[in-house]
Amino acid sequence: MSVDRRILIDPTDEQFSIAQQCALLGLARSSYYYQPVGKSAENLALMERIDKLFTARPEMGVRRMYHELSTSGNPINIKRIRRLMRLMGLEAVGPKPNLSKPQQGHTIYPYLLKGLVIDRPNRVWSTDITYVPMANGFLYLCAIIDWYSRYILSWRLSNTLLADFCVDALEEALSQWGKPQIFNTDQGSQFTSQCFLNPLLNNEIQISMDSKGRALDNIFIERFWRTIKYEHLYLRAYADGHSLHQGLTEYFRFYNHERKHQSLGYQTPAVWYEKGIEGTEKVQFPGFIQQA
Secondary structure, three states, rough: OOOOOOHOOOOOOOOOOOHHHHHHHOOHHHHHHHEEEEOOHHHHHHHHHHHHHHOOOOOOHHHHHHHHHHOOOOOOOHHHHHHHHHHOOOOOOOOOOOOOOOOOOOOOOOOOOOOOOOOOOOOEEEEEEEEEEEEEEEEEEEEEOOOOOOOOOEEHHHHHHHHOOHHHHHHHHHHHHHOOOOEEEEEEEHHHHHHHHHHHHOOEEEOEEEEOOOOOOOOOHHHHHHHHHOOOHHHHHOOOHHHHHHHHHHHHHHHHOOOOHHOOOOHHHHHHHHHHHHHHOHHHHOOEOOOO
């Protein structure tokens, strides 16, 4: 009888990374990462409702989500909502208890984008992770965006919130597109881990991290999450990770090369990125100034 080698992977192993375990088992990492996390149909339905509410209103924390979702005819335990939101990686913007802690022992870098004019490609990149609902489970999506052009430079899917897939996305972006002057993240454990910070430090890239509770500190990736969910993910129910990967591959191609942005003079991110690199037609877009 054959054994599904994915069950032999231990994401909590401190000696071997997921990539190393996959290599030892002769298993493609995509076969592991694209396996959706399974939950009961009831929990998946509730998580979909939570995700849609949070995407529309990211200031909603556990208590407000509880009052929004729970009714006298359908009571929902607040502990259940808290557990599912943590599983989804959701944390409300605005002042709140410190529920999402950075990697212990690592440096928290200051926010460098206040008052900065974003006037060219590769001035600022940023990244984040979002929850992706599926028909029979869910995955996590990490993407890296160029602030000037809104171009999605790289992306990865995973069934864990470990740093591995974020590091893969970062290394791909650096290898394909050069390096930014500043790289901005939140203070999550994936982005404060040394395995994620090392490629930035080794390339002498300035590291910027969001202030706690600041909704606008990573504004472009947050806007992109709303776009991809309302235009693509909420309209489909992908059955498995590989079909999701194929669908996202096509959507990212469309978003970068066909979807025109009003803020870019009705041009696509790909056109704006290329023109910015060439140093032409910058006068049409004076740059984004990150306010206090």
